[in-house]
């Protein structure tokens with residue numbers, strides 16, 4: 001019997017120089033830099049440059065990247081029409097996925113010789129998606145709320161502009177800083193399911209937009225990025241901190257997975273949680289939402305006591321986005337806006353030493369048999 005690695009658990013399929021997830025030391029490095037330090041000292045634009053270009057930008061490089069990103073923010077009228085045509089009942093992840101797929105059809109450089117694989121072209125596409133995604137997400141949130149669409153502002157940085165387009169007001173510093181940190185923490189995490197999806201698609205020599213479109217589909221599921229919105233659904237179900245233990249006992253008895261807990265790689269806690277929890281604590285204090293903070297702690301303590309399973313990044317990120325004012329269904333699209341930087345970096349890395357990704361399977365169906373004769 002062949003050794004089967006269900007879910008590819010424990011299988012090392014390639015090398016990567018983009019990030020190092022170390023569950024033993026509970027650490028995460030982006031191209032050698034600890035993510036906590038990047039979150040404390042950098043803007044998301046700097047970290048995006050690190051992922052897409054390989055190094056943190058110099059002052060001149062940052063100024064140039066900012067000019068480019070700001071110039072690429074406005075949505076094409078065809079993208080507005082496309083989003084408007086989609087049912088408001090569609091999940092916002094489906095809207096983002098469809099819009100990114102459409103952006104691929106606007107790019108006429110894909111047909112050039114080496115157009116699919118050229119690194120400089122792919123870096124340009126990565127910047128285009130990085131700049132467009134906030135406009136797409138903010139547009140969709142506002143149309144769902146029947147609010148007037150707000151145009152991007154080129155005098156604001158990435159985080160402030162994203163929040164401006166979504167809420168129509170310049171963000172308070174606690175919100176802008178917290179949002180910037182969340183974008184940095186979500187940006188990259190080695191061979192997670194969505195990134196692996198992007199690499200599989202890139203490995204066939206398909207294009208970056210197709211890889212990102214597929215990755216969005218993989219991120220949507222609640223076992224991956226969809227968990228951040230599922231955490232808020234859990235909180236709504238529980239209601240108040242005093243009900244957390246009883247709720248958890250019932251949920252575990254029903255063999256439910258508790259969203260925002262557990263991780264394929266980290267078994268002693270997610271390296272990013274303390275940084276994101278500090279953001280949540282600041283927001284809880286700022287908005288005087290202690291009830292939410294107490295519910296968070298009560299469920300975490302009950303889960304540790306019952307199962308010894310610890311929170312992942314989605315657990316503090318969900319309530320933090322809620323306090324910032326985002327609708328719950330927009331949380332995973334926010335993850336997309338961040339992770340597009342990591343996905344793009346992996347697509348480029350895959351293409352640099354490509355091997356078609358095509359594992360084997362062991363057949364478990366019926367033995368060879370005869371096709372019955374036609375019956376007509």
Ligand SMILES: CC(=O)SCCNC(=O)CCNC(=O)[C@H](O)C(C)(C)COP(=O)(O)OP(=O)(O)OC[C@H]1O[C@@H](n2cnc3c(N)ncnc32)[C@H](O)[C@@H]1OP(=O)(O)O
Pocket residue numbers: 007222223224225227256257258259260261262263264265307309312313314
């Ligand atoms: C940004 C991110 O994508 S982080 C992940 C976000 N996803 C979630 O929060 C969804 C909830 N968590 C989970 O479903 C899982 O922990 C996963 C999918 C993230 C990791 O799964 P795996 O590595 O495959 O762990 P696996 O599912 O084998 O879990 C091992 C054991 O812990 C249990 N377990 C793991 N996570 C949870 C959970 N959240 N709730 C309840 N039980 C859990 C499993 O039921 C299993 O128990 P068993 O051995 O009695 O069957």
Ligand SMILES: O=C([O-])CC(=O)C(=O)O
Pocket residue numbers: 186188189191192193224263264265312313
């Ligand atoms: O690494 C994983 O499997 C999931 C995760 O935390 C991420 O993608 O950020």
